[in-house]
Amino acid sequence: MTTMTEASVREFKMPDVGEGLTEAEILKWYVQPGDSVTDGQVVCEVETAKAAVELPIPYNGVVRELRFPEGATVDVGTAIITVDEAGGDSGAGEAGGAASVAESETPAPTPPAPEAPKPEGRKPVLVGYGVSEASTKRRPRKGVPVQQAQARVQAQQPEAAAAVQGELNGHTSPVDRPSPVSGPPAVGSATAVGGRPLAKPPVRKLAKDLGVDLATVTPSGPDGIITREDVHAASAPPAPEPVQSPVAAPSPAPAPAAVSHEGARETRIPIKGVRKATATAMIDSAFTAPHVTEFVTVDVTRTMKLIEELKQDKDLAGLRVNPLLLIAKALLVAIKRHPEVNASWDEANQEIVVKHYVNLGIAAATPRGLIVPNIKDAHTKTLPELAAALGELVSTAREGKTSPAAMQGGTVTITNVGVFGVDTGTPILPPGESAILAVGNIKLQPWVHKGKVKPRQVTTLALSFDHRLVDGELGSKVLADVAAILEQPKRLITWA
Incomplete structure (x- = not known):
């Protein structure tokens, strides 16, 4: 009998994909037990407190076991998948093999134990296949039916709801585990032992595409497996x-x-992942740095005309030219004129650290929450280079592929609330930064221009800054410079 301690079986542990992260959530598995993998192949996608990251495996071989299901939060350094580098067929009946309850109608009889008994414990659910056959070889323990666990979710306090839901999802908590089964699940029940509906990966993908919750589908396949026809039937009358x-x-x-x-x-x-990290960071910033916010309303008609001209410039062909580009350039010029605003507060050494580089953060709203990736050394970039960097930053954020490194080391930030039709706001500083500029909606308003009231393109800017290191005079000068450049964009040349 081959065991998991054999030399050919390698464990791949959850890495620290950021700096000092302690855990990550498994969003999606791209492989299943029995699949062949190669060195560098992406096997899963995980979400940390900073971003969603795809993990490549450094081994060649055959997947033996997925230690955690999708949705599980795993500590850094914990093994999440095992691979048999020998590529053999050993371990088919052991934990981590591809065999499952759904694939075996009659479990193998328990052989006499030739060695000291192993500690009691439930093997993790194999994603998409239920509990491995190894679980049928252990002494059954008193379990909690799925229906009872679901009832407890509503009866318990909110803090305990997540723990009960983890039980339904098959997480490896030692408390109140369902007892192992020795036969196929009853037909008509779509829930496996770990609380996960029995369905093959293609059926799961179909259900996801159609927006069907497999837990609500009545199975018609053998051994209680959900079929494609079951999913189509469930999608007909939308719940x-x-x-x-x-x-x-x-x-x-x-x-x-x-x-x-x-x-x-x-x-x-x-509350987890990016959303949890954002909430913690905002609380720390709001209650650590004394915020001051100033506002200015400015006529940006000339800037909007310049943007239309730049769109026709061959040097900017194929690049995204929009108001954010010139606003970013205006802020960089203002920082160059007032470098003290680009600083941070060092509490440990009781020092103000003035940065001689600008890593320009751009706040981006994503399905996973607010993130603030930044453009490294933005102060050194020409207008075409800045446009290219902004375009890449935005597209990467929308795809959910922003790396943790791209969100570290920011010095000042821009948040464009105008895209939501909002006039202005009082933004909270990203931790460690000294200033953040909010850009409001640009719209036609009656404006006094050359002694007459005319419709002009107008917006409101708001600058929040850390009053420990940026006083009212410095903050006002920076905001006024940004407004002056947007009103007369030729200052991008004269002041630069």
Whole structure:
């Protein structure tokens, strides 16, 4: 009998994909037990407190075991997948083999143990296949039916709801585990032992594409497996959606199970990943740095005309030319004229650290929450180079591929709330930065121009800054310079 301690089996542990991160959530597995993998192949996507990252595996071989299901939060340094580098067929009946309850109608009899008994414990769920056959060789323990666990979600405090839901999803908590089964699940029940519906990966993808929750589908396949026909049947009459809280943003995959009250009048979304990190950072910033926000309304008609001219410039062909580009350039010029605003507060050494470089952050709203990637050494870039960097930053953020490194080391930030039709705001500083500029909606307004009231393109700028290192005079000069450049964009030449 081959065991998991053999030399050919390698464990791939959750790496620290950022700086000092302690955990990550498994969003999606790209491989299943029994699949062949090669060195450098991406096997899963994980979400850290900073970004979603794809993980390549450094081994060649055959996948033996997926230690955690999708949606599980795993500590850095914990093994998440095992690979047999020998590529053999050993371990088919052991934990980590491709065999599952759904694939075996009659479990193998338990052989007499020739060695000291192993500690009790439940093997992790193999994603998409239920519990491995190894679980049938252990002494059954008292379990908690899925229906009882679901009832407890509503009866317990909110803090305990996540733990109970983890039980339904097959997470490896030692408390109240369902007992192992020795036969196929009953037909008509779509839930496997770990609380995960039994379905093959193509069927799961079909359900995801059609927006069908497999937990609500009645299976018709052998051993309680959900088929493609079951998914199509369930998608025909769309189920009513719960009412979303007006302040709750939608969460990405995997969709969190909703805990509803009074006929689905509430939806609870777990706070984790990027959203959790953002909330913590904003609280730390708001209660550490004394914020001051100043506002100015400015006529940007000339800037908007310049943008239309630049769109026709062959040196900017194929690049995104928009108001944000010239606003970013205006802020960089203002920082060059007032370098003290580009600084940070060193509490440990009681020093103000003035940065002689500008890593320009651009706040981006993504399905996973607010992120602030930055353009490294933005002060050294020409206008075409800045346009290219902005375009790449935005497209990468929208695809959810922003790396943790791209969000580190920012010095000042721009947040464009105008794209949502908002006039202005009082932005909170990203931790460690000294200033953040909010750009409002640009719209036609009556404006006094050359002694007459005329319709002009007008916007409102707001600059928040850390009052420990930026006083009112310095902050006002920076904001006034940005406004002056946008009013008379020729100052980009004369002041630069």
